[in-house]
Amino acid sequence: MFEAIAFYMFSILVIGMFLIVVFSKNALYSMSALAGGMIFISGFFFLLDADFLGVVQIIVYTGAIMAVYAFGMMFFDTTRDVKENIRFKKIIYTLSTLSAIFVIFILLAPVYSGKIEALYPSIQGVGNIQMIGLILFTKYLVPFELAAIMLLAAMISGIVLVKIKMEETPTDIEVAKGEK
Amino acid sequence: MITLTHYLVLSGILFSIGIVGVLRRKNLLMLFFSTEILLNAVNIGFAAVSKYYGDLSGQIFSFFIIAIAASEVAVGLGLLVLWYKRSGTIDLDSLQMMKG
Numbered sequence: 001m002f003e004a005i006a007f008y009m010f011s012i013l014v015i016g017m018f019l020i021v022v023f024s025k026n027a028l029y030s031m032s033a034l035a036g037g038m039i040f041i042s043g044f045f046f047l048l049d050a051d052f053l054g055v056v057q058i059i060v061y062t063g064a065i066m067a068v069y070a071f072g073m074m075f076f077d078t079t080r081d082v083k084e085n086i087r088f089k090k091i092i093y094t095l096s097t098l099s100a101i102f103v104i105f106i107l108l109a110p111v112y113s114g115k116i117e118a119l120y121p122s123i124q125g126v127g128n129i130q131m132i133g134l135i136l137f138t139k140y141l142v143p144f145e146l147a148a149i150m151l152l153a154a155m156i157s158g159i160v161l162v163k164i165k166m167e168e169t170p171t172d173i174e175v176a177k178g179e180k
Numbered sequence: 181m182i183t184l185t186h187y188l189v190l191s192g193i194l195f196s197i198g199i200v201g202v203l204r205r206k207n208l209l210m211l212f213f214s215t216e217i218l219l220n221a222v223n224i225g226f227a228a229v230s231k232y233y234g235d236l237s238g239q240i241f242s243f244f245i246i247a248i249a250a251s252e253v254a255v256g257l258g259l260l261v262l263w264y265k266r267s268g269t270i271d272l273d274s275l276q277m278m279k280g
Contacts, residue, residue, distance in 0.1 A: 007182045011190050018194060018217050022201035027209055034213050041220050044187075048231045050239050057223075060246050065216070065253050069209075072257040075264060076209065092203045100196030107188045107225065121234050135236050136243070147247040154251030161258030 003047060010043045027073065035066040052129045187228030194221035208260055208270040212253070219249045 017037035024030040038061040045054035120135060136144055198221060201214030223242040230238025260270060267274050 003182050007186065014190075015193060015197070018197045021213050021217065022197055022204065022210075027207070030210065030213055034216060037217075038220065041224065044190075044224050045227055048187075048227045050227045050231065050242075053223075053227060053239050053242055056243065056246060060250060061216075061220075065250055068253050068257060069212075072261060073209070075261045076270060096196065096200045096203050099199050100192070103195050103199075104189070104192045107192050108185070117233075119235055120237060131236055132239060132243075135240060140240050143244060147244055151247060151251050154254040158254035158258045161255070162261050 006043065006047055010040050010047075013037075013040045014044075027076070031066065031069055031073065034069075035062055038062045038066065049128055052132050184228055184232040188225055191221045191225035191228070194224065197221075206272045208263075208272055211272070212256055212260075215252070216249065219245055 014037050017033045017040065020033035021030045021037065024033065039058060041061075042054040042057040045051075045057055120139065123131065126134070195218060198214050198217035201217060202211060205211055205214060223245055226238040226242040226245070228238075230236055263275075264270050
């Protein structure tokens with residue numbers, strides 16, 4: 001009962017938030033709505049007994065990714081409304097409707113085929129976080145290490161792309177400004 | 181009673197909202213937001229399948245998807261800032277460099 005109430009409440013909230021993200025004219029509003037939607041999505045993970053994933057969703061998505069977006073938006077002028085010239089409206093909406101129908105078919109196909117079996121069944125009586133640790137560090141150890149390397153590369157590329165010239169330290173720039 | 185189909189339908193709805201965003205928005209920042217919506221919709225689907233079939237692989241996959249989303253944001257936003265410094269706009273139409 002409570003599960004159903006929570007499910008429907010969170011679905012309405014998440015769908016509303018994401019509709020604001022997609023249809024809002026102001027970049028700041030849509031970023032705030034996206035952050036709210038991320039937090040509500042973590043509610044689904046707690047409902048699905050995926051405690052670790054819910055916590056990671058809050059920490060990584062809302063804490064890290066949205067913070068990076070907020071810092072990135074300092075570079076752009078976000079107070080003005082986003083101007084877009086949209087042509088070919090009919091084609092866009094037809095394509096989106098068609099692709100949505102295809103996605104629903106793709107998602108429903110395995111449910112009705114009934115041939116899915118658990119590859120690595122979870123052990124009874126072991127907590128979710130403990131079980132994730134067991135699986136992540138045995139069967140998925142190589143992808144885990146590769147993800148670590150990928151995150152390192154992404155961090156370095158992020159720094160290199162946005163940096164001011166490294167040979168000019170901030171004090172040098174201030175001294176140059178003072179001389180002017 | 182909430183079944184797996186409920187979660188999958190919700191995931192499909194969120195995914196189509198994201199697709200509408202990707203197709204409709206011309207601002208590159210909004211395109212990034214829509215991509216995040218797509219990734220999150222898939223995450224919900226993975227977590228739901230992982231619960232109802234008693235297999236934790238789905239949760240591990242959503243974990244990796246979150247890691248990929250984080251690195252995508254770092255690289256993508258860096259490139260976006262670079263493009264904004266160079267061209268002064270983040271409109272998608274400004275990227276038509278190969279126009280003859």
